[in-house]
Amino acid sequence: MGRPPCCDKEGIKKGPWTPEEDIILVSYIQEHGPGNWRSVPINTGLMRCSKSCRLRWTNYLRPGIKRGNFTAHEEGIIVHLQSLLGNRWAAIASYLPQRTDNDIKNYWNTHLKKKLAAAANSTSSSNRHPIFADATFPSAAGGSYTVSSNSDVTQMAAIARRSPFADCPSSSYASSMDNISKLLDGFMKTNSPSPPPPPLQHYDSGYYDDVKPAVDVGGNPLLSSFDCMSGADLDCCFDVHQQHQQQQPASFMEYGGYGGGYGDESKQQLMNQAAPPLSSIEKWLFDEAAAEQVADLMDLSDGCCSVPMMF
């Protein structure tokens, strides 16, 4: 027997969320943490179904989400993971912790699918992946990389499996409060002189223990530990994290921010992990990732960088 739809009750509001609703939801989650979505509308008085609350949080309000244009690097990762995993957006999103599966799915459907189709038409004689037919990928070391063979694709799959973000799903929940800050800014403008909402406090990473690792088509875990990473990769992660901390917007601090981060000890611990040399593509992936993340002020989270301490 199927279960009844959760949203067919009378009085359940649908459509776009208002700033007021967002604030109620954020305040509640701040206090209780995400999860137990059934109780959220009951306890908050929101006229929304539990599923709607969960989606609003995971796709929009959740800290650490990066919005805006996808970088060429992100595009490349999505294209290759899509070719490997198919339309398993949640799994793909686990490698791009600042992007939601919904965002990736939308981006694929609106941009990449067309791009691939167009590229496929013009590069039918090439064995390169169509999306890379007219693209090169500069490396931090000064060279450039092209993805040109099936072995490269396989290699990139392996890279994805050992992504520095792969095992830190909570990173996507971590420090950036941009979304909520903007939300609150707008709310304050239209509702002044109402008192400001209570400061947001640190989210315990334990709130996110239910995040599942990605698995391949055979159900095997794709996400592995850091034991294949080099010290340089870790430095990338640390450096990005440190820069991010320094460049945290005022609103983040005003609302309390989210704690966490590396200590020297944990860093050293990670540095001691075994690390084989990186291939050229791996270097491109990681170096470029770090460079772009710093340059674009990607909201790399404290949570991401604190996750390795769990190992």
Place this chain on the structure above:
DNA sequence: AAACGATCCAACCGCACGAGC
């Protein structure tokens, strides 16, 4: 400036799955 089509993306829908009773 207005009309129209294209594009974007937040949100919804329905299904699947595991846990608990």
Place this chain on the structure above:
DNA sequence: AGCTCGTGCGGTTGGATCGTT
């Protein structure tokens, strides 16, 4: 064993926005 509950996921929709004529 069968049911409900809670949640995750992928596909789809429709309103808002943008671009072009």
